[in-house]
Amino acid sequence: MDFHVFDTYVKAKDGHTMHFDVVTDNSDVEKAISYAKEWLKSIGEESSIVTTEECKFCHTQSVPEDMEIEIMTDGYSISKMEGCPN
Numbered sequence: 001m002d003f004h005v006f007d008t009y010v011k012a013k014d015g016h017t018m019h020f021d022v023v024t025d026n027s028d029v030e031k032a033i034s035y036a037k038e039w040l041k042s043i044g045e046e047s048s049i050v051t052t053e054e055c056k057f058c059h060t061q062s063v064p065e066d067m068e069i070e071i072m073t074d075g076y077s078i079s080k081m082e083g084c085p086n
Contacts, residue, residue, distance in 0.1 A: 001025070003071060005079075006032040007058040010040065010048040012083065018045070019081040022055065025071055029057060035076035043085055 006022040006029065022032045022039075029052055036050045063071070070077045078084075 001062065001068065002060045003063050003068075004032070004060055005058045006036075006055050008032075008036050008050065008055040010036070010045070010050055010054050012045055013047060016083050018048075018083040020084050021058070021079040021081065022076055023063060023067065023071060023079055024076040026075070027057070029055065032057075032076070035078075039076075039078050 003023050003025055004027045008022055009017055009019050012018050022036050024032055024035060026032070033050050033052070033055050036055050037046070040046055040048045040050065063077070067077045
């Protein structure tokens with residue numbers, strides 16, 4: 001199964017940039033933004049701005065089984081790239 005990857009860059013509270021991908025089975029960018037905001041809230045960065053300027057469709061790809069299970073369970077998975085907390 002192929003999943004949609006949304007490349008996302010947001011400013012954290014301390015001013016640094018966090019780069020992450022929102023991976024979902026839904027191609028709707030507004031849904032990806034909603035997932036990004038949900039994840040940001042879970043890490044204490046709910047004040048970060050996420051719009052179609054910060055979160056853009058990048059490509060479609062297959063994903064490892066553990067990520068697929070997470071997407072099927074939660075609706076999305078976050079792939080942390082740069083500046084994200086562990």
